[in-house]
Amino acid sequence: MAVSETELHKEAERLYQNLKNVGWTFEDCEIIAPLTLEINQLKKEKNAIILAHSYVTPDIIFGVADYSGDSLGLSKQAAETDADIIIFSGVVFMAETAKILSPEKTVIVPSREAGCSLADAITGEDVRKLKEQFPGVLVVAYVNTTADVKAEADICVTSANVEDIVNKLDAERIIFIPDKNMANYLRRVTDKEIIDYEGTCIVHDNINPSSIELARERYGQDIVILAHSECPPDVIDRVDFVEGTSGMRKYIASHPEKKRFMLATECGLADRFSVEFPDREFIGSCVLCPYMKRNELRNILQALKDPKPDQIITIPEEIRVKAKRSLDRMFEMS
Ligand code: SF4
Structure with a gap:
């Protein structure tokens, strides 16, 4: 171009x-400018949008994304957009x-290797076995699952x-899949009996409680520590606030008097918030998601220009229709 x-x-x-705000120099920006210009031009020509999760790198979020956020926000954008791609x-x-x-839109991933340890933890066949083991018990699936699990x-x-929906469900006992840590967190905020599963997020499960203790020792009451509900119980025990990434963002936006935060979640979120809230200080967890980091400007450009067959998402219609029912019930209740 x-x-x-x-x-x-x-x-x-x-x-x-x-x-x-995240340490890039003007010269760094000059290097990526041809890429972001070409991507943004191609988006217009092809009537495409880019949805970016908060854990991808800031050059994507602030350079080419039309929307960035958490799984729920991105799902809503996907459902509402008029874009073809x-x-x-x-x-x-x-x-x-x-x-x-x-289903009528073409959905493309920059990297097919961008998996997820939670989504990989359970299959549709595993859920069928759980339902046989616990007949009649409602199955609540974290969105970090494959289409056949949904x-x-x-x-x-x-x-x-999750907290709101589980508490509203007309059931005293539920099967919660696949995140064991989130199931443990749920036990703190609901009276329902939770049957859990053995999945974990390799990022949040590796956040070390001692890093939180160190931050607390150093800053005392001068720091607010926010954790994702995928974190293990010994992390949750030590923090001030537990939620997903959008809940953390709301908390920060509604507490302008708080100036320093530690984020017990994927480290990319600290970069995003450093740009969005330049008057605050964010300490990240130093744990990165190797799957999210498979997204780069170069493979976004390639995927937009000429996607390979394996970059285009396809789902058998029978599975898609059943999976959509589970997502629609979530939208109805949230
Ligand atoms: S941080 Fe990575 S591994 Fe963890 S839930 Fe998100 S995508 Fe999956």
Whole structure:
């Protein structure tokens, strides 16, 4: 794509206004400016949008994404968009969710290797076995699951609505899959009996409680520590607030008097918030999701220009329809 020096400079300046808050120099922004310009131009030509999860790198979030957020926010955007093509800069189960909700759209992932340890922890066949073992018990599936698992579940939840939905369900006992840590967290906030499963997120399960103790020792009451509900109980025990990433964002936005935060979640969120709340200080967890980091400007450009067959999400219609029912029940209850 032929672009003038003036256009490149203007684009680098646009990028720099956001990325300087996470240590990018103007020269760094000049290097990626041709890529972001080409991606944004191609989006218009192809009537495409880019949905980016908060854990991808800030050059994607602030350079080319049309919307960034958590699983729930991204699912809603996928369902509502008029675009013909959705480039899902996140992990594969999220792109599957977009396809379940918008089957008429072309949903593309920059990297097919962008998996998820939670989604990989359980299959549809495993859920069928659980239902045989606990007949009649409602199956609540965290959205971090594959389409065939969602198809076997009664309802989906995200970290943003799990507590609310589980408490509203007309059932005293539920099967909660696949995140064992989130199931443990749920036991703290609901009276329902929770039958759990052995899945964990490799990122949140590796957040070390001693890092939280160190931050507390160093800053005392001058720090607010926020944790994702995928964290293990010994982390949850030590923090001030537990929610998904959108809940953390709301908390920060509604507490302008608090100036320093530690985020016990994927480290990319600290970058995003550093740009969005430049007057606050964010201490990340230093734990990165290797799957999310498979998303790069270069593979987004390639996927937009000429996607390979394995980058285009397809789901058998019978599974998609059943999985959509579980997602629709979630939207009705949230
Ligand atoms: S951060 Fe954890 S839950 Fe999220 S995609 Fe990575 S492995 Fe999966």
